[in-house]
Amino acid sequence: MRNMPILTIFLSFLLLTSCGESAEKEEKGPAEETAETDLPQKNEEEKTILFFGTSLTAGLGLEPEQAYPAVIQQKLDSLGLDYEVVNAGLSGETTASGRNRINWVLNQNxxxxxxxxxxxxGLRGVPLEETRKNLREIIEIVREKNPDTRIILAGMQIPPNMGEEYTSEFRNIFPELAEEYDLEMIPFLLEDVAGIPNLNQQDGIHPTAEGQKIMAENVWEVLESELPE
Structure with a gap:
């Protein structure tokens, strides 16, 4: 992968930041967390695209309209497509915490x-089978809620800090789950962004508004063909 040494630094800093954010999150009560991820109401005619993820999806450090889900909304609007984008990204999110809040997030179609x-x-060295299990359960809950929901899985990669075997097996979780559940997959959400200084904020961790635009393009390449007629 391009820029691997810089990507290693990038993701290592991301781990430190997300650990702190997770601790802060654990101190919050349910009401505070709900307020942080409030979901807007939509018109009956609108279809909903929900982005469920980490600080990368939440757009940490940026205005809400600069995060890649909002960029996707702007693109949909410009094309005259009647979709409401919901950004359910939460900083510090793991697959386990995502599994715990998925039912609340699915409070609308x-x-x-x-x-x-x-x-x-991956950055915390969580056992691979635990990560796989949590992702699998999230996918199955979404499908149980509505079998017609189209699920897109965003692939991720980590630096080789945990060893070559762990790193390789982690990367393979995403295409393997995509094949198992017949999902479309974004090969690497941070392609052409991770490790590039001028596409990341001063902390060297989170993408700038320009970086978010590139992420939006990475998503759109897959999302466009998955939009229901």
């Missing part, structure tokens, strides 16, 4: 569900 979780697991 979702037509397209974009799943962006796993990076924080």
């Amino acid at each position: 979702v037509d397209v569900f974009v799943l962006e979780l796993g990076a924080n697991d």
Whole structure:
């Protein structure tokens, strides 16, 4: 993968940041967490695309309209497509915490569900089978809620800090789950963004508004063909 040494630094810093954010999250009560991820109401005619992920999806450090889900909303609007984008990204999210809040997030009908979780697991050395199990359960809950929901899985990669075997097996979780559940997959959400200084904020961790635009293009390449007629 391009820029691997810089990507290693990028994702290592992301781990430190997300650990702190997770601790803060654990101190919050349910009401505070709900307020942080409030879901807007939509018109009956609109279809919903829900992005479920980490600080990368939440757009940490940026205005809400600069996060890649909002960029996707702008693109949909410009094309005259009647979709409401919901950004359910939460900083510090792991697959386990995502599994715990998925039922609340699915409090409305979702037509397209974009799943962006796993990076924080990999950076913390969470057992691979635990990550796989949590992602599998999230996918199955979404399908149980509405079998017609189209699920897109965002692939992620981590630096080789945990060893070559762990790193390789982690990367393979995503295409293997995509094949198992017949899902469309974004090969790597941070392609052409991770490790590139001018596409990341001063902390060297989170993408800038320009970086988010590139992420939106990475998503759109897959999302466009999955939009229900």
